[in-house]
Amino acid sequence: MVWIRFILIQNRAGKTRLAKWYMQFDDDEKQKLIEEVHAVVTVRDAKHTNFVEFRNFKIIYRRYAGLYFCICVDVNDNNLAYLEAIHNFVEVLNEYFHNVCELDLVFNFYKVYTVVDEMFLAGEIRETSQTKVLKQLLMLQSLE
Amino acid sequence: MPAVSKGDGMRGLAVFISDIRNCKSKEAEIKRINKELANIRSKFKGDKALDGYSKKKYVCKLLFIFLLGHDIDFGHMEAVNLLSSNKYTEKQIGYLFISVLVNSNSELIRLINNAIKNDLASRNPTFMCLALHCIANVGSREMGEAFAADIPRILVAGDSMDSVKQSAALCLLRLYKASPDLVPMGEWTARVVHLLNDQHMGVVTAAVSLITCLCKKNPDDFKTCISLAVSRLSRIVSSASTDLQDYTYYFVPAPWLSVKLLRLLQCYPPPEDAAVKGRLVECLETVLNKAQEPPKSKKVQHSNAKNAILFETISLIIHYDSEPNLLVRACNQLGQFLQHRETNLRYLALESMCTLASSEFSHEAVKTHIDTVINALKTERDVSVRQRAADLLYAMCDRSNAKQIVSEMLRYLETADYAIREEIVLKVAILAEKYAVDYSWYVDTILNLIRIAGDYVSEEVWYRVLQIVTNRDDVQGYAAKTVFEALQAPACHENMVKVGGYILGEFGNLIAGDPRSSPPVQFSLLHSKFHLCSVATRALLLSTYIKFINLFPETKATIQGVLRAGSQLRNADVELQQRAVEYLTLSSVASTDVLATVLEEMPPFPERESSILAKLKRKKGPGAASALDDGRRDPSSNDINGGVEPTPSTVSTPSPSADLLGLRAAPPPAAPPASAGAGNLLVDVFDGPAAQPSLGPTPEEAFLSELEPPAPESPMALLADPAPAADPGPEDIGPPIPEADELLNKFVCKNNGVLFENQLLQIGVKSEFRQNLGRMYLFYGNKTSVQFQNFSPTVVHPGDLQTHILSLAVQTKRVAAQVDGGAQVQQVLNIECLRDFLTPPLLSVRFRYGGAPQALTLKLPVTINKFFQPTEMAAQDFFQRWKQLSLPQQEAQKIFKANHPMDAEVTKAKLLGFGSALLDNVDPNPENFVGAGIIQTKALQVGCLLRLEPNAQAQMYRLTLRTSKESVSRHLCELLAQQF
DSSP states (O other), X not given: OOOOXXXXXXXXXXXXXXXXXXXXXXXXXXXXXXXXXXXXXXXXXTTSOSEEEETTEEEEEEEETTXXXXXEEETTSOHHHHHXXXXXXXXXXXXXXXXXXXXXXXXXXXXXXXXXXXXXXXXXXXXXXXXXXXXXXXXXHHOO | OOOOOTTTTOHHHHHHHHHXXXXXXXXXXXXXXXXXXXXXXXXXXXXXXXXXHHHHHHHHHHHHHHHTTOOOOSOHHXXXXXXXXXXXXXXXXXXXXXXXXXXXXXXTHHHHHHHHHHHHTSOOHHHHHHHHHHHHHHOOHHHHHHHTTHHHHHHHOTTOOHHHHHHHHHHHHHHHHHOGGGSOOOHHHHHHHGGGGOSOHHHHHHHHHHHHHHHHHOGGGGTTHHHHHHHHHHHHHTSOTTTTGGGEETTEESHHHHHHHHHHHTTSOSOSSHHHHXXXXXXXXXXXXXXXXXXXXXXXXXXXXXXXXXXXXXXXXXXXXXXHHHHHHHHHHHHHHTTOSOHHHHHHHHHHHHHHTTSTTTHHHHHTTHHHHHHHHXXXXXXXXXXXXXXXXXXXXXXXXXXXXXXXXXXXHTTOOHHHHXXXXXXXXXXXXXXXXXXXXXXXXXXXXXXXXXXXXXXXXXXXXXXXXXXXXXXXXXXXXXXHHHHXXXXXXXXXXXXXXXXXXXXXXXXXTSGGGOHHHHHHHHHHHHTTSOHHHHHHHHHHHHHHHHHOGGGHHHHHHHHHSHHHHTOSSHHHHHHHHHHHHHHHHSOHHHHHHHTOOOOOOOOOOOHHHHHHHHHHOGGGHHHHOOTTTOTTOOOHHHHSOOOGGGTTSOOOTTOTTOOSOOOOOOOOOOOSSHHHHHHHHHOOTTOOGGGOSSHHHHHHHHHSOOOTTOGGGSSOOSSOTTSOOGGGOXXXXXXXXXXXXXXXXXXXXXXXXXXXXXXXXXXEEETTEEEEEEEEEEOSSSOEEEEEEEEEOOOOTTTOOOOEEEEEOOOOSOBOTTOEEEEEEEEEEOSOOSSOOEEEEEEEETTEEEEEEEEOXXXXXXXXXXXXXXXXXXXXXXHHTOSGGGEEEEEEEOSSOOOHHHHHHHHHHHTOEEOTTOSSSTTSEEEEEEEEOSSOEEEEXXXXXXXXXXXXXXXXXXXXXXXXXXXXXXXXXXXX
C-alpha cells in the first residue's frame, strides 16, 4: 500500500523545522531517520535527480533556499506527483506567511502543523487546491 | 491574503523561542529550558487556576521543548483539558500536543477519546476536523475501537460538510490500515464509491485514496468504482486547462487527482465493459497526445504536473499489457525523455522503460534505444541514473544484443561506482549465461569479469562457470586453454586461481598435448600462485594436485614432494594439513585403478536454477523477481542448464528450478546408503573433519560436496568445519572490502577511533599495546531500529603467507548473537605478537538485517608497529647503531610526495603515534626527524632506526628505515610512508 511515510523540513545544518510522521517510529528511530535523510540529501547537487533511494523507500525532495523539503514514499510511487505536492505546499506556506522564511516556520511551528493537516492526512494527499486551503486557514486564523 | 506575524497571539512563546535561539551553547540552552520547565511546573501546580490562554501558552512551550529533543514528563493533563475548551486556538494546541506526544497506551486515552467523541458530535465542522485529524495522526487501536463505527457514518452522512468528509475519508483509511478488522464493511461502502462523483474535487481526492486502499482487500465489493473512476478521469483529461479553476495547477487540470484515479485503476484488470474500456483507452490516448503538444508554460511545475500524469498513464498501460499500440507509443514517448535536459525525466524514463522491456509488445521498441541507454551509462553524472541505465540494459537484453550489452557493461565495470559493482557483476554473469550461443564467449566473459572486478565476483559466479564447463564437454578444452593463458598474467586475482585450479584439475589433460602447456608446466604455473592464496584456495589447489597425479602420472613425484613439505604436512591450518596428509597417503598407497576411480572426472551437475540469479533476486528483494523473470518474453529460454540442450548424462535429472528463490542448492545426487567394503574405506580417506558419511557413499561425492556451491543457509559446506554455522570458519571469510586498506592506514598512527561505518553498522576501536601484548575493544553499534540477528564477528589472522608460521595469537570472546536496534555491543580481543608479521588480521562481521544476510570483512588495525617500544639514545649511539645496520637488505628507503600539508608538529605527532621514540639533537639538520625503537615479539626483538627528511620546497619526503630484519624494514617503511 502506498502512502507517505514521513515529511521532513530540514535546513542545511540539519536542524529539523518540521517532522510529520505517518508511521509508528520510536523517538530514537525518528532521530536516526532525520540524520540519515539529512546525510543522503545534502550531498546531492542541483544536477542530480530530486529522488533518492532510501532504505526500502525513496525520498522525493526539493530545496528552497536553505531548506530541504523531503517526502518519503514507496519506491513505486509517482515521483513527480510528490515533487509538485511539495511545491504546492510551499506555495501555500508562502501565501500564508507572506513570503515565508525559515524563521516563520520556527516561531509558528504549531501553525505549520495545521497547514500540513489541511493538505496531507494519514499519509495521503487531502486537498490540493491552494485557494481552498488558504480560505480554510484564513477562516481558522479568524477564530479565537 | 493573510499574513501571519511572528508568534502572534502568544507573546510569551515568541520570547521563549527567541531566548532559545540566542543561546550560545548547548549548556545555555539546557539551562534556559530547565528554568522554563520549572516555571511551567510551578504554574501548573499553583493554587491559582490557570485561564485557557495561559494553559495553551504553557502547553505550547512544552511542545516546543519536546520538539527540540528534550523529554517532557508532565503537562499531558493540561493538554487534555484544552481539548474541552470551546475556543479553537486552545483546542488546536491541545490536539497538537496529543498527536505529537501521547503514545497509544497512555492512561489518558479514555479522557482523550471522550473529548474526541464530544467534538465529533458537536456538528461544528472545525471541531470535527480537529478530532478527525487527531484520530488520523495517532491511529492507535484504542481509537479504532472507539471510533471505527462512527466514522463511516460521518463520511456518508448527507449533511456532513465537504471538509469533514475529506478528513473522515482519510481518517477511516488510517484506521483501516492500522486495524482492518475494526472497520466493518457495510452498506456505507457503496456510498463511498459514489463519492467519486462528488462535486467537490477535494472530497474525490480523499475518497480515491480510501477506495484504493479498501478495494485491494475487497476487489469485488468495490468493482463499481472502475466505471466511475474512468468517467471522472475522462472529464478531467478532456477538460480545458481552465475549467477546473481551483484544481488547475500550472495549466494542468487536477494532476494529483488524475494520478490517484490512474492508480486506482491499476488495482483492477482492464474494464470488461466495452464502452468503459473504450472511454478509458480514449483517455490514455489523450494523455499521450497531450505530451506531444507544446507546453502551455515554461515553468517546470507545468511540465512536472503534466508528466506525473503521463508516467502514471504509462504505468497503467504497462499494467494492462494488452494494448500493443499504446505500449509502443508509451515507449516512443519515454524514448524522447531519454535525452531530455531534465535529469529527473531521464531517470524516470529509464526506470519506466525497464518495465516496458518485459512486455512482449514493446520489447522490440525498447531495444531501439540501446545506444542512448549505453551512452547514459557512460555519461550520466548521478550514480542513481547510471544505475537505472544498467537496469534497463539488463532488462532489454536478449540473444540479438547480448554481446553488445555484455561488453558495454564490462567496460562500465572498470570505472563503475563501488556501490553497484557487485550487482553489475551478477547481471553480466547472468546475461552471459542466459544468452550464450557459443560457450567460449561465456567463458571469456566470466574470466573477464574476474580480471576486471575480481573482488566483486562472488562465489556464486565462479561456481557457476565451473558447473557449466563441467556439464558441457564442447567447451572444456577451450576453458582449459583460456584459464591456462589467464593464469600466466603476473598478477591475477585469487578467484582466477580458483577457477583455473579447478578447471585444470578436471580438464588439464585436454591441453597437455601442447608442449607449452605440458603437465609440469601446468603444475608449476598453478603452484607459483599457491603461496599467495588464502587457505580456501590453497585447499582447492591441493585437490587439483591430487587430481593431477591421476591425470598426469609423470607429475606424481613432484607433487608428492610438495605435499610432503613441512609447510604442508605441518601446516597450522587443520584443513590444509589434513588434505596434505590424506592426499599424500592416497597417492602412495592406492593403485592406479583405485586412483582413477576415486579421482575420476566430476559428473555433470544436476540442473537447477542459476545460483547467481537467485543471488540477484535476494539482493533486490522479492519485488525485483518479476522484473527479472523473462518467462513472459521468451518462454522457450530457461537458465543455462535448461536452455542449453542437456548433455545426455544430465538429462535424467528433473529441473528443480520450481524453487523460485533458489534458496536451496540442488539436493545431493540420490545416495544409496553407504555400503560396507572398499567404498567406506575411501570415504574415510576423503572425508573432511565434519563430512557425514551417509551423504558421501562414494569418493566422487565427497569431492562433489566439497566443490558444490554451498547452500546459503549453510555457508560451511565448501570446506566442512566443525564449528556451528553461526561462527564461520576462517575459510569462509570474504575478501576485505575495497576500503579496508585505507581504513587500516588511518589507524597506523593511532589506536582509537571509528574503524568503519555504513548505514547499518558502526564499528569503533579502542586499543592499547604494551611490549608484545595488546588489548583491543571493538564496539559494534547497530544504527538501525531493527535487531541484527545471527550477529557474529570473527577474527582471523591469515598468517604470514611466506612462512605459514603463526605470528599473531588473537583471542576473542563471542558476542551476543542479537544486537538490538540502536544498541552497541563490545568485544574484547587479546592479542599476542609471536613474531614479526606483515598482514593484519581480518575481522569478518556477519549478521542478518531484516532477513537479509550482511557480511563484511575489514582489516583489523593491528600492524607490526603497534608493538614498538620507544628507545631513547644519544646521537653517538644512534650513529654507531646506524652504521652497524649497513647491509643493503637491512635498509629500506622511500622517496615520496607529501599527501598532506608538511607541518612539523603533525609529523612529530604521527611519528610518536607510530611508536618509535623521537630523538632530538641527533640529526645535524634540525628539519629532519630521527627515531628509534624496538619491535617486541615473543620470538625475537627487532631494533629499528628511522630517519625522515622533509623537503618543503619539493613537497617530498625521504624516509629511511634500518632494522635487523629485511622484511621488517620494508614493511615499516611502507606503513609509515603512507602517513604523510
